[in-house]
Amino acid sequence: MTLHGILNAAQGMQYFQRRVETTSSNLANLESDGFKSDLITASLRAGTMMPEAVSTIDLSQGTLNRTGRTLDMALEGPGFFTLGTKTGERLTRRGSMELDGLNRLSDGHGNLYLGEKGPITLPSDHAVIEIAPDGTVSADGQEIDKLRLATVPDTSTLSKEGEGRFVAGGKVEPMSADLAPVRQGAVEESNMNVMTGTIDLVMIQRAYASNVEALKAMDSVLGSVVNEVGKV
């Protein structure tokens, strides 16, 4: 029986280990634009009483921060921008754009922001770039394309790729900018809350220590049983 209890305590320790790794990663990204924090919750492992970590992404809106930079944009609402990458289409909330060698809107890593007609190329002889709240990109008043916004009906199918990109494992649907106006000259701040993170750290450490105590207690009982009982 105590052997099973030791396994249980060890599983609990492993779960809190996952928790602290996730909290550390979230806290490291307190200043990352467009970052969505990860939440770890515990579910019961099927057929046992042991906790199993389940991760979800917290997609709540981050605060918009005005930077005044022409090629910065943020969504004020749900949904994502669409990126074209070498490995397929990706979703992102990061809107800090750069121009690549062919004057196309890119994310600085070789991935291109997609409009209704595909990658958005800015004409080389225009200079004032405007992004309207409905996603229309125009140069010197002339319309070029409209940003393709997307939404995911089942957000549990989303996973993170890093560099602000999300991979949709399930259905992706187009979204109108009425639900999320595009704000030019602003970035969306990380939605990680430093208060929650700090409190979590305290709680995780205490829970981990409690599991260690439980493990030590059971080990000591087992030790007594093995070494003392039956001693003549």
Add this chain to the structure above:
Amino acid sequence: MNPGLRASASGMQAQQLRIDTIANNLANVSTTGFKRSRASFEDMLYETLQGARSVDYQGTQTLAPVQIGRGVRLAAIDRVHSQGTIETTNRPLDLAVEGDGFFQIQMPDGTTAYTRDGNFHLSDNGTLVTNAGYEVMPAVTVPADATNFSVSPTGIVTVNVGNNSAPQEIGQLELARFANPSGLMSLGGNLFGASANSGDAMTGQPNQNGFGQVVQNALESSNVEIVQEMVDMITAQRAYEVNSKAIKTADDMISTVTNELIR
């Protein structure tokens, strides 16, 4: 050993970079035509751990993959090209651009540099140069006996020669604009260079087609706002602190195992 430690270390490093950027901004709070920088960050590649089957409160069994983040990295350090305040200096050779556009400067190696610093001087030959001696393009040469150097908002340079009371046009200044000015490379000395990220330079006359106007007897101040930088510095410090707390927590957890469990 503990991936959380590396993630927190990357977080502390990121805040360090932010402080470095803020420090450079603050150092240049009085530099003519300076444009502040802003560091932007993004998360790093994730590790997906495939968990065992878990049961939720309704009794349905699902496969539970867990994604563990690996920290943060610097995405870019962008220059913010917002307008700085125009400050009157009452010096005729001081020029500022109010709006979009850079002065064009001819570099000794033949390339063109761009600047918002209009603190100009006259060389020995009477040409308009920067305070480092580089010529302004298109070149403007002032005759030896000229007085009343005057620049209109559209960049037309006039002087009064000798006893002639009518102003004589001696040149036309042109400005350059870019699709993405924050992609310009910093060359030092208040100069910027074009790059693939900024797009090609588009030249034109001031005060038309979206180009800003030239203001004489004035210089453009740095666009660094001290309050903004101080607030950024405070948040960077607190973020640095909380990341170090995360390291301490992870460390305490490891030491709980190594010191208490192992007999």
